[in-house]
Amino acid sequence: MNITTILYIEDDHEIGSWVTKDLAERGYEVVWLTSGEEAVDKAAGSQLAILDVMLPGLDGFTIGQRLKKAYPSMPILMLSARTSIDDKLQGLQFADDYLTKPFHPDELAARVEVLLRRFFAHVSEPTELKHLLVYENENRIVNRLSGEEIILTGKQFQIFSYLIRNLGQILTKEQIYESVWGETYLEGDKTLMVHIRYLREKLEQDPASPEIIETVRGVGYRVRK
Amino acid sequence: MKINELVKFRKSRKFRNSLTSRYLMIIMIALLFLQISLPFTALIYFFYENLTKSSESVQGKPYPDALALEKMWHQEAKNLDGRLGEQINESLLRLWQTYPHSKVFWVDRNNKTQLRMPDQGDIPEVWNTADIISFMKKYTDADPFTVVAFIGDQENKGQGFMVFQLPRELMKGSSVAGNNTAFYGIAMSVMFVLFIAISWLFFSRIRRRLLRLESAMTAPRDNGIPAPIELKKRDEIGQLEAAFNHMIEQLEESRQREQEEEQLRKQLIASLSHDLRTPLTVIRSHLYSLQKEQLTEQGTSSLALMEMKISDLATLIDNLLSYNLLTSGRYTLSLETRDVLRIVREGAAAWYPVWEKEHFEVDINLEDDPLMWSVDEQWFRRILDNLFQNIVRHAKTGRYIGIWTEKREGGAAILIADHGQGMDAASQSKGAGIGLAIVDFLVKEMRLCWEVDSSEKGTTVILYHENLNKI
Numbered sequence: 001m002n003i004t005t006i007l008y009i010e011d012d013h014e015i016g017s018w019v020t021k022d023l024a025e026r027g028y029e030v031v032w033l034t035s036g037e038e039a040v041d042k043a044a045g046s047q048l049a050i051l052d053v054m055l056p057g058l059d060g061f062t063i064g065q066r067l068k069k070a071y072p073s074m075p076i077l078m079l080s081a082r083t084s085i086d087d088k089l090q091g092l093q094f095a096d097d098y099l100t101k102p103f104h105p106d107e108l109a110a111r112v113e114v115l116l117r118r119f120f121a122h123v124s125e126p127t128e129l130k131h132l133l134v135y136e137n138e139n140r141i142v143n144r145l146s147g148e149e150i151i152l153t154g155k156q157f158q159i160f161s162y163l164i165r166n167l168g169q170i171l172t173k174e175q176i177y178e179s180v181w182g183e184t185y186l187e188g189d190k191t192l193m194v195h196i197r198y199l200r201e202k203l204e205q206d207p208a209s210p211e212i213i214e215t216v217r218g219v220g221y222r223v224r225k
Numbered sequence: 226m227k228i229n230e231l232v233k234f235r236k237s238r239k240f241r242n243s244l245t246s247r248y249l250m251i252i253m254i255a256l257l258f259l260q261i262s263l264p265f266t267a268l269i270y271f272f273y274e275n276l277t278k279s280s281e282s283v284q285g286k287p288y289p290d291a292l293a294l295e296k297m298w299h300q301e302a303k304n305l306d307g308r309l310g311e312q313i314n315e316s317l318l319r320l321w322q323t324y325p326h327s328k329v330f331w332v333d334r335n336n337k338t339q340l341r342m343p344d345q346g347d348i349p350e351v352w353n354t355a356d357i358i359s360f361m362k363k364y365t366d367a368d369p370f371t372v373v374a375f376i377g378d379q380e381n382k383g384q385g386f387m388v389f390q391l392p393r394e395l396m397k398g399s400s401v402a403g404n405n406t407a408f409y410g411i412a413m414s415v416m417f418v419l420f421i422a423i424s425w426l427f428f429s430r431i432r433r434r435l436l437r438l439e440s441a442m443t444a445p446r447d448n449g450i451p452a453p454i455e456l457k458k459r460d461e462i463g464q465l466e467a468a469f470n471h472m473i474e475q476l477e478e479s480r481q482r483e484q485e486e487e488q489l490r491k492q493l494i495a496s497l498s499h500d501l502r503t504p505l506t507v508i509r510s511h512l513y514s515l516q517k518e519q520l521t522e523q524g525t526s527s528l529a530l531m532e533m534k535i536s537d538l539a540t541l542i543d544n545l546l547s548y549n550l551l552t553s554g555r556y557t558l559s560l561e562t563r564d565v566l567r568i569v570r571e572g573a574a575a576w577y578p579v580w581e582k583e584h585f586e587v588d589i590n591l592e593d594d595p596l597m598w599s600v601d602e603q604w605f606r607r608i609l610d611n612l613f614q615n616i617v618r619h620a621k622t623g624r625y626i627g628i629w630t631e632k633r634e635g636g637a638a639i640l641i642a643d644h645g646q647g648m649d650a651a652s653q654s655k656g657a658g659i660g661l662a663i664v665d666f667l668v669k670e671m672r673l674c675w676e677v678d679s680s681e682k683g684t685t686v687i688l689y690h691e692n693l694n695k696i
Contacts, residue, residue, distance in 0.1 A: 012503055012506075012507070014507045014510065015503070015506050015507055015510060018507075018510035018513075018514070019510075022513075053499075054495075054496075054499045080499075081498055081499040081500075081501075081502035081506065082495045082498050082499055083498055083502070083542075083543045083546075084491065084494060084495060084498065084546070084547065084550065085547075085603045085604065085607065086491060087495060088603075089603065100502070100539075101502045101503065101505070101506040101539075102502060102505040102506040102509040102535055102536075102539055103506070103509075104509075104513075105510075105513055168578075169574070170574035170575075170577050170578075171574070172567065172570045172571055172574055174567055174570070174571075175571070187593055187594055187595045188593055188594070216574070216577060216589075217587075217589060217590075218570070218573070218587075218588075218589025218590050218591055218628070219570050219573050219574050219577060219589055220570065220574055
């Protein structure tokens with residue numbers, strides 16, 4: 001697998017060197033800039049951008065918008081000490097995630113991973129889930145125990161890959177429905193539940209006590225590693 | 226328009242620009258209506274007559290008007306003073322030939338009818354007093370036009386009298402009195418209708434402008450302030466419009482000032498947040514590096530405590546700044562009708578990993594039906610975050626969080642419960658107050674209500690809509 005390059009813009013040297021070091025230890029190549037003037041030029045070849053907001057010269061919002069315009073398929077994570085709702089909303093107009101300082105490096109790494117998975121499913125290796133091996137780029141799921149391929153219908157696969165793209169996160173039924181069907185979820189609609197039941201029948205070893213697609217009672221569903 | 230322009234505008238008002246002057250003018254017209262209109266119509270009539278006169282002689286009105294004929298007849302009578310019967314006959318015959326359509330006769334001093342031209346059967350041969358009276362009665366102001374003159378033009382001369390009769394239709398200026406009345410009537414009613422039309426126009430235009438003003442005042446633009454009105458006239462309504470525009474200008478200015486202040490405060494708070502949190506991030510980064518070192522057990526637990534305090538401090542900063550921003554009155558929530566249960570579910574999904582990590586028993590039981598409240602979605606999430614955070618921080622010992630809905634009269638309430646040691650025990654935790662103060666502030670701003678039911682066995686927070694009756 002190719003090394004993922006991350007563009008990181010941070011004017012504070014202590015934080016910058018720490019994050020750069022930490023991400024490098026996690027196997028990423030980091031291009032660290034202390035101001036945003038050259039961001040668009042240097043971003044070529046990067047798969048993801050992490051931006052601070054308060055920077056000398058151009059602020060992170062402006063840089064982010066320019067990057068998004070130049071590289072629409074590059075995920076952007078805002079990493080800011082500005083925590084107000086307005087800042088978050090402004091950031092999320094173009095950015096794909098917003099993390100506030102002080103942050104735990106594990107959380108940053110987790111969010112980077114989620115973003116990369118969401119944007120570049122095709123570059124990732126097959127995902128191992130209990131007894132399953134999921135080749136997301138090939139739309140193929142193999143039962144490791146029996147070696148058999150599991151065939152899903154279109155909607156079933158869409159639901160499952162949405163859950164995998166947000167691995168470890170709990171998704172509400174509204175979020176899943178609206179992402180897969182592209183329509184507003186109407187309360188009381190049982191379509192999703194029916195699909196999940198069929199999905200479990202195909203995926204789970206014991207559909208009565210599911211291990212792959214976990215039900216979080218009262219909240220939604222989750223697929224964990 | 227600036228104030229001095231408004232003053233200038235006010236000063237520039239002149240009497241002729243005022244509605245009062247225009248109204249007074251209409252009243253004056255009304256008062257002078259009769260006095261002016263009568264001579265006016267007469268004048269029109271006169272011109273009309275003059276215009277038609279020239280064509281009348283051609284159209285069979287060969288004789289002069291009554292006045293001229295009367296004068297002529299009396300002159301002739303005067304000329305015949307003292308003449309003999311033969312001479313009078315001759316003279317009248319000549320006159321009759323001049324006026325061939327007329328009837329002419331005369332009566333001598335013995336009341337005997339002499340010359341009758343043409344021969345008229347209805348004239349008595351000999352006149353007695355009764356005949357004279359009945360003749361005079363019959364022909365006074367009648368058709369044919371009749372002139373009676375004493376010969377010599379004096380009654381006491383006793384020379385008899387002579388009579389001249391001519392059908393009025395052959396005379397100039399002899400329209401029947403009825404025609405005249407009709408003309409005046411029509412002229413008067415035209416003027417009356419004109420007067421009504423002018424008054425109606427005057428008031429309908431005032432009314433239209435007032436309505437325009439009203440609709441301009443009640444139609445706000447996107448910024449919630451109505452648009453200024455284009456000034457057309459400088460009368461009283463024009464001044465009202467100018468004053469209205471001035472008011473709008475002041476409103477816009479103050480709105481702009483307000484927005485600038487809000488912006489300034491947001492900027493200040495953003496900088497503060499940045500300046501306070503950046504050093505915290507640096508401290509945390511060093512803590513993280515330390516954690517990788519070989520440490521004693523005590524060292525590890527010290528680091529864990531420091532890390533927890535850093536998180537607390539970060540939350541405190543966040544809450545403090547949010548509280549400052551919210552309570553400054555410079556922040557406006559954008560309330561929209563939303564399914565709050567959906568927001569609660571999403572909030573719980575975000576907090577779930579934290580609860581799992583802390584080994585909480587999570588009991589979520591929300592209704593399937595949406596619960597529509599008018600809320601600011603972002604700030605409603607903040608309410609939930611603060612409540613959930615409080616539970617994680619201060620009710621950890623209970624290892625329980627319950628979120629459910631409860632039917633109440635008029636709708637549902639959201640309950641968030643823990644099995645901690647209650648709010649009083651949590652008071653040792655610094656910073657809990659500000660988080661709840663924000664919850665309190667936001668709940669009130671969104672016209673919601675909240676109750677806290679706290680005991681040593683746990684705390685339950687109940688969120689419900691204002692119009693909901695209490696249990």
